[in-house]
Amino acid sequence: MVSDKGMRIKIGELKSDLGLFKDLEVSIGKVVSEEWLEEAGPTPFPTITDLRDWDLKLLQRYKPFYMPFCDLCCLCTFGKCDLTGDKRGACGLNMAGQQSRIVLLACCIGAATHISHARHLVDHLIEKFGRDHPIDVGGLSVEVEAPITRLVCGIKPKTLGDLEDVLGYLERELTRLLAATHTGQEESNLDFESKVFHAGMIDHVGLEIADVAQISALGFPKAEPEAPLADIGLGIVDSAKPVILVIGHNVPPAAEIVDYLMKNGLYGGVEVTGLCCTAHDVTRYNPKAKIIGPISWQLRFIRSGVADVIVVDEQCIRADTLIEAQKIKAPVIATSDVNCMGLPNRTRDEADRIVEDLVSGRQQGALILDPAKAAEVAVKTALLVAPKRMKFKALPDVSDIIEGARSCRKCDDCRRACPNDLPIREALAKALEGSLDALASLYDECVGCARCESACPINLPLHSFIVRAAERRLKEEKYKIRVGRGAIQDVEIRNVGSPIVLGEIPGVVAFVGCANYPKGGAEVAEMAIEFARRRYIVVASGCAAMSIAMHKDEEGKSPYEIFPGVFDAGGIVNVGSCVANAHIAGAAIKIASIFAKRRLRGNYEEIADYILNRVGAVGVAWGAMSQKAAAIASGFWRLGVPVIVGPHGLKYRRMLLGRKDKPEDWYVYDARTGEKVYVGPAPEHLFYAAETKEEAMVMIAKLCMRPNDTTKGRAIKLSHYIDLHKRFFGTMPDDIHLFVRTIADIPITMRDEVIKMLEEKGWKENIIPDPTLLPRLVRRRAGE
Amino acid sequence: MSKMSAARQTEPWQTAEIPGPKKALLITNPQIVSALIKRSKNPILIVGHRAAEIKLGSGTLIDYVIRLAEAAGLQVVSAPSIRSEFIRRGFTRVAGMPLVDIANRLTDPDWMGLDGKGQYDLALFIGFKYYVGWLILSGLKHFSRNLKTVSLDMYYQPHASWSFPNISHDEWEKNLEAIIGGLG
Numbered sequence: 001m002v003s004d005k006g007m008r009i010k011i012g013e014l015k016s017d018l019g020l021f022k023d024l025e026v027s028i029g030k031v032v033s034e035e036w037l038e039e040a041g042p043t044p045f046p047t048i049t050d051l052r053d054w055d056l057k058l059l060q061r062y063k064p065f066y067m068p069f070c071d072l073c074c075l076c077t078f079g080k081c082d083l084t085g086d087k088r089g090a091c092g093l094n095m096a097g098q099q100s101r102i103v104l105l106a107c108c109i110g111a112a113t114h115i116s117h118a119r120h121l122v123d124h125l126i127e128k129f130g131r132d133h134p135i136d137v138g139g140l141s142v143e144v145e146a147p148i149t150r151l152v153c154g155i156k157p158k159t160l161g162d163l164e165d166v167l168g169y170l171e172r173e174l175t176r177l178l179a180a181t182h183t184g185q186e187e188s189n190l191d192f193e194s195k196v197f198h199a200g201m202i203d204h205v206g207l208e209i210a211d212v213a214q215i216s217a218l219g220f221p222k223a224e225p226e227a228p229l230a231d232i233g234l235g236i237v238d239s240a241k242p243v244i245l246v247i248g249h250n251v252p253p254a255a256e257i258v259d260y261l262m263k264n265g266l267y268g269g270v271e272v273t274g275l276c277c278t279a280h281d282v283t284r285y286n287p288k289a290k291i292i293g294p295i296s297w298q299l300r301f302i303r304s305g306v307a308d309v310i311v312v313d314e315q316c317i318r319a320d321t322l323i324e325a326q327k328i329k330a331p332v333i334a335t336s337d338v339n340c341m342g343l344p345n346r347t348r349d350e351a352d353r354i355v356e357d358l359v360s361g362r363q364q365g366a367l368i369l370d371p372a373k374a375a376e377v378a379v380k381t382a383l384l385v386a387p388k389r390m391k392f393k394a395l396p397d398v399s400d401i402i403e404g405a406r407s408c409r410k411c412d413d414c415r416r417a418c419p420n421d422l423p424i425r426e427a428l429a430k431a432l433e434g435s436l437d438a439l440a441s442l443y444d445e446c447v448g449c450a451r452c453e454s455a456c457p458i459n460l461p462l463h464s465f466i467v468r469a470a471e472r473r474l475k476e477e478k479y480k481i482r483v484g485r486g487a488i489q490d491v492e493i494r495n496v497g498s499p500i501v502l503g504e505i506p507g508v509v510a511f512v513g514c515a516n517y518p519k520g521g522a523e524v525a526e527m528a529i530e531f532a533r534r535r536y537i538v539v540a541s542g543c544a545a546m547s548i549a550m551h552k553d554e555e556g557k558s559p560y561e562i563f564p565g566v567f568d569a570g571g572i573v574n575v576g577s578c579v580a581n582a583h584i585a586g587a588a589i590k591i592a593s594i595f596a597k598r599r600l601r602g603n604y605e606e607i608a609d610y611i612l613n614r615v616g617a618v619g620v621a622w623g624a625m626s627q628k629a630a631a632i633a634s635g636f637w638r639l640g641v642p643v644i645v646g647p648h649g650l651k652y653r654r655m656l657l658g659r660k661d662k663p664e665d666w667y668v669y670d671a672r673t674g675e676k677v678y679v680g681p682a683p684e685h686l687f688y689a690a691e692t693k694e695e696a697m698v699m700i701a702k703l704c705m706r707p708n709d710t711t712k713g714r715a716i717k718l719s720h721y722i723d724l725h726k727r728f729f730g731t732m733p734d735d736i737h738l739f740v741r742t743i744a745d746i747p748i749t750m751r752d753e754v755i756k757m758l759e760e761k762g763w764k765e766n767i768i769p770d771p772t773l774l775p776r777l778v779r780r781r782a783g784e
Numbered sequence: 785m786s787k788m789s790a791a792r793q794t795e796p797w798q799t800a801e802i803p804g805p806k807k808a809l810l811i812t813n814p815q816i817v818s819a820l821i822k823r824s825k826n827p828i829l830i831v832g833h834r835a836a837e838i839k840l841g842s843g844t845l846i847d848y849v850i851r852l853a854e855a856a857g858l859q860v861v862s863a864p865s866i867r868s869e870f871i872r873r874g875f876t877r878v879a880g881m882p883l884v885d886i887a888n889r890l891t892d893p894d895w896m897g898l899d900g901k902g903q904y905d906l907a908l909f910i911g912f913k914y915y916v917g918w919l920i921l922s923g924l925k926h927f928s929r930n931l932k933t934v935s936l937d938m939y940y941q942p943h944a945s946w947s948f949p950n951i952s953h954d955e956w957e958k959n960l961e962a963i964i965g966g967l968g
Contacts, residue, residue: 065888067923071804084806085926095926416799421914455799518913650884650919657888689884691916692833694865699882729880730868 036156041603044154045169048176048198054605055194055638057773058612061665062637062656062686064193066099069653073098076183091183100192101181103630103654107196108178110631111203113315114579115170116338117250118210122163124252124371125217131161137215138223141489147589147600148208148582152201154602160217163209170202170209177202200634201604207632208582215486218255220284220576225492225566227485227574230283232291232549233477239306242386243271244378247298247321248313249578251281253335256375257311258286270382275301276316277542277577283483284576291481293550294515294543295625296448300467300474302328305393309358309382311374314339315578316514316626322365327394331358331381332365335374343367351376359384395468396461398436404460405432414462417455419648420445420518424452424462431469439469444520447623481549482560484541484576488587490594492567496537497595501614503713505569506720507704508537510584511544513621513629516648521547523693524622528572529559530697534720535569536704541581543623545574581632585639588615605774612640613668613771616704616717618683619643620696624652633687642683642703644696649689656686660738668707670769674778677769679707680738694728702733707771711744719747722754737761741768793949797914797939806925808935808947814959816946817908817934818966821856824906824932826897829853830886833863835911841957845911848960850875855967858908859898861886866911883912887920891927903930909944910936917941936960 043050073089074080081089088094093101125133135157137145144150146157153166177199180186186195214220221227237243246254254274261267272289274282275298279291292301295316301307302321305328312321314336322341325332334341346354346366351373357363358381368374396404405428414424422445427438443466452462467474499505509531511524524547532538540548549558563572567587575583592598592610600607611617619636621629624645630652633643637656645652659665660681667676682705690696701721709717718739725733737758740746742765746754772778794810796802811817821827831849838845846869853860853875860878862870867880879898889895896902907924909917917935921943924933935941938956940949948959 063888065884065891065923066927067919068926069919069922070802071806071926082805083926084804085929413799416797419915421798647913647916650916653919655884655888657884659888659892661889688882691863691883691913692865695833695863695882698864725864729864731871731880734880 036601038599038601040154040601041599041606043604044602046152046604048173048180048195051198051201051604051638052194054608055197056190058197058637058686059190059193059656062658064096064100064189065655065657066096067650067653068095068099069651093187096189097187097192099653100189100196101186103652104177104192104196104199105181106627106652107199107203107631107634108174108181110627110629111199111206112174113628114203114210114631115167115174115206117314117579118206118213119167119171120250121210121252122160122167122213125213126160126164129160129217131159133160133217135159135162135212135216136222137212137487138489141491142223142487143490144590144593144600146208146212147586147593148204150600151589151602151604151607152205157212160213163213166205166209170206173198173202196634197638200631200636201638203631204582204585204635207579208586210579211486211576211582214251214281218251218285220281221483221485223487223489224485225564227483227565228287229480229560230287230289230291230483231478232293232481232546233479234292234297234301234304234474235477236290237271237273237292237306239391241269241271242308242382243273243306244309244311244382245292245301245307246272246274246278246282246311246313247276247317248336249277249315250313250336251278251285252371253311253313253374254278254282255285256371257378258282258289260375260379264379266379270379273307277579278313280484280542280545280577287483291546294521294546296515299324299448299450299463303394303464303467304474305389305391305395308386308389309333309378311335311378312339312341315628324394326364329389329392331385333374333378334365334367335369335371337369340367341365345369347373351380355380355384359388395464395471398468401431401436401439401465401468404465405429407458408460409457411457413455413457414452417451419447419449419451419516422446428465436469439466440473442466443470443473444522447516477550479549479552479558480561481546481558482565482574484545484574484580485565486576486580487583488567488590490590493587493590493594496568497591499569500591500616501595501708503616503706503709503717506534506536506616506701506717508539508587508615508617509700509704510539510541510617510619511548511622512541512581512584512619512632513544513623514625515543515547515623516625517547517623518647519693521550521623524548525551525559527620527622527693527697527700531700532559532563532570532572537567537569538563538572539567539575539584539587540572541575541584542578544621548572578628578632584619585635585641588617588639588641591615606777608638608640609772609774609777612773614706614708616706616709617641618700618703620700621649622646622696624649637686642686642688644699644703645687645689646696647689647691655688657688658684658686660684660735668769668771668773669775669778670767671772671777671779672770673780675769677771678766679769679771680741682707682739698724698728705739707769711742711768714739714741714745715747718745719750722747722750732757737763741766793951794940795950796918796942797950798918801915801918801942803922803942807942808940808944811946811948811959814962815966817936817963820906820932820934820946821858821908821967826902826904827856827858827906827908828904829858829860829908829910830883831860831862831866831910832883832912832916833865834913835862836866836869838911840953846870846873848957848964849910851964852960852967853877855964861898883916883920887923890924890931893930905930906932906934908934908936912937914939918943
């Protein structure tokens with residue numbers, strides 16, 4: 001069996017006729033894979049068109065609905081071109097093509113970011129631990145170590161070195177995808193959409209490579225359901241100590257900071273705090289590190305003046321971090337070549353000289369591309385700067401707020417710039433009357449973007465006003481989060497595979513993504529708790545996992561203290577940072593592989609068909625903001641997992657919507673007979689934006705239904721759907737007849753009212769097939 | 785809202801939401817809306833969840849919506865979460881449907897409507913978050929060629945065919961009253 005793996009020979013010293021060679025490394029094409037006996041499927045390392053037929057099947061059912069941000073295309077010098085209505089641009093492209101092209105560009109940006117992140121991590125970890133460092137994400141508990149990579153690439157990586165070959169494939173595909181967006185390439189919106197799916201698929205491989213590498217090499221929790229609890233919240237920092245704040249997604253500098261502190265006996269004396277996914281990963285590295293919160297907490301925490309040194313790596317870092325850090329006199333250390341911040345490159349300078357420049361204020365920051373050196377500089381600087389800074393903060397006094405309110409021009413430009421249309425002017429007016437409550441009440445719904453400040457014609461620091469007004473509550477922000485556990489164990493998959501596929505566990509709901517929430521992060525926690533109580537499996541990652549933590553019950557406990565971290569009914573499972581989303585997709589894939597014994601190796605289409613028809617999983621990205629989130633979502637779409645976003649998610653400009661009123665769209669093959677069988681709109685949509693939390697919750701329950709559900713499973717799923725619909729909408733759903741296949745599907749406690757509705761709709765009983773969209777999986781044709 | 789200059793009244797409410805060359809005609813006189821509804825062969829009123837939250841006059845926006853729908857005999861599609869509010873007030877000609885679903889159907893030239901009578905030629909929108917309405921109306925502007933759209937919210941929605949300017953609550957209430965009065 002030939003794999004895509006290369007052979008490398010390393011020779012310390014070689015004398016030959018040509019001379020003396022030292023540290024010679026020879027790389028030879030491909031080698032024979034030795035152990036994996038599983039037969040390869042049809043699409044190992046698929047090209048951008050290999051899975052096009054599968055994509056078009058999905059797109060036939062889930063058609064794009066576009067909502068252009070702009071009537072124009074301005075990507076080349078022919079333009080701007082007005083594409084309104086049925087106009088075409090100078091290149092011949094129409095609006096549908098242009099919108100799908102923009103979606104592809106967004107997904108390429110997202111996938112490039114994760115793949116580049118993975119490349120950096122793998123290169124760094126190979127340099128530190130060697131190419132032969134073994135892949136281990138769960139010891140004996142995890143045999144299928146990299147399900148997405150096995151599925152897509154058809155290889156079974158065993159060492160860090162094996163991951164390099166996969167990265168080479170991803171980088172090739174990404175280049176092809178980006179090429180397709182050039183003027184004069186694709187014209188069909190559906191071909192662009194197929195490529196969007198491809199971008200999502202390779203993004204998922206990139207996620208997996210990154211997280212598998214860091215789990216294996218950095219000693220993160222290895223598929224541990226009872227991973228330790230860590231502190232999260234603005235109120236958890238001991239500000240009497242020097243504080244280092246790490247922001248971003250790429251953990252090596254933060255991990256080196258922990259190592260440096262440990263090695264020098266300083267750990268208890270310095271606080272290591274984090275924002276965004278680096279925070280997740282540094283607590284996976286050492287659970288004594290502390291998480292401040294999701295991305296939206298950047299400005300409010302920096303301005304609080306608690307951080308003495310700010311270390312940034314990459315992704316989702318505010319582009320005004322240096323300006324904000326200057327306000328609180330905190331030096332900044334940039335550590336990534338994709339985020340140099342305009343700072344001088346001090347990588348080759350001695351650490352003590354850099355420290356001297358930062359502490360003296362001669363330089364505001366430094367770019368240090370060596371994580372170990374960056375860590376040393378960060379710690380030494382924090383220790384020296386902290387006594388000088390005295391936690392100098394950039395938050396106003398109450399008298400400043402009153403004065404600001406007095407000078408307010410009442411133009412409403414702040415509100416008109418606010419993504420959530422918050423009534424800032426009105427709240428400021430109340431401050432003038434002596435109450436800060438209205439301003440404080442904006443805090444929960446504020447996404448922390450500070451566009452209000454940029455818009456203010458008299459430069460009032462309005463975001464700071466809100467944060468200052470809510471200061472007392474900030475100090476009370478003290479919660480617990482379960483550290484990201486990484487992969488799901490094979491034994492967990494064996495335990496839940498059957499009840500998920502049969503529908504008896506009503507679904508797997510994954511709360512993922514960023515913190516651009518329409519009404520604050522509490523909504524995510526409320527949804528997660530609701531579905532955990534209903535005995536769904538709740539999975540979380542990234543900012544959403546943090547928002548779930550920032551909630552307390554009457555006893556003061558956070559959801560991670562109340563619900564177990566096991567991948568089972570009623571669990572709330574934090575897998576970790578953005579790149580740990582791979583384990584959510586991986587769990588769906590492993591259900592097909594471990595429970596159903598379907599072949600994984602290069603067998604994408606069959607596994608996606610299995611998941612679409614049998615695994616009741618739904619992703620919820622309630623505050624999705626980034627291009628990375630778009631890429632992650634598109635990876636789930638191709639895999640057959642629907643994704644729900646909050647209302648801001650409409651700004652991705654395209655939904656993938658099914659039409660339940662078109663029966664012809666909802667036929668599958670019965671793999672037993674080859675007959676085409678109507679299975680109802682299950683799942684109804686592939687990408688859907690809900691306006692409210694309540695609408696999302698009803699849709700989550702609905703999208704968990706799958707054609708393969710047993711009657712018992714369907715009855716359980718229907719009972720949740722009907723119950724949530726009644727609770728939030730006050731009525732029975734009017735589409736129950738589309739989901740009842742036999743009388744046995746009807747929840748026993750709702751039998752009378754459902755049967756009445758079925759009679760009104762002229763419902764007829766149908767069979768439950770062995771469902772597939774792939775004719776090649778039909779075992780026996782009708783009539784044979 | 786404080787009094788705005790005439791120029792600012794016709795800017796998108798969220799300042800960055802600049803649409804492009806084709807922008808909504810301004811409803812300078814509420815009678816324009818009454819006339820559009822009267823002239824329409826098959827109109828539909830689409831109501832967002834905020835209609836049950838927004839206080840207007842002595843009641844809630846949904847009360848005005850119901851009066852409007854009754855005066856014009858309009859079919860209503862509401863956010864599923866507020867359909868029961870219509871029923872509770874005795875108005876039953878309302879279907880609950882997520883916004884993206886109704887919008888998606890309105891782009892389908894073969895869709896025969898909720899009552900099977902054929903395509904809608906006029907869709908009126910009210911009760912939406914600004915950016916939600918902005919995006920949905922954009923989708924319809926570009927992909928629903930035979931449909932005229934009217935935004936009845938209190939902010940200028942450039943992607944509609946017709947829209948109010950940015951107006952105060954008082955003006956909004958007066959305009960809705962005038963539309964309802966004009967349908968009599």
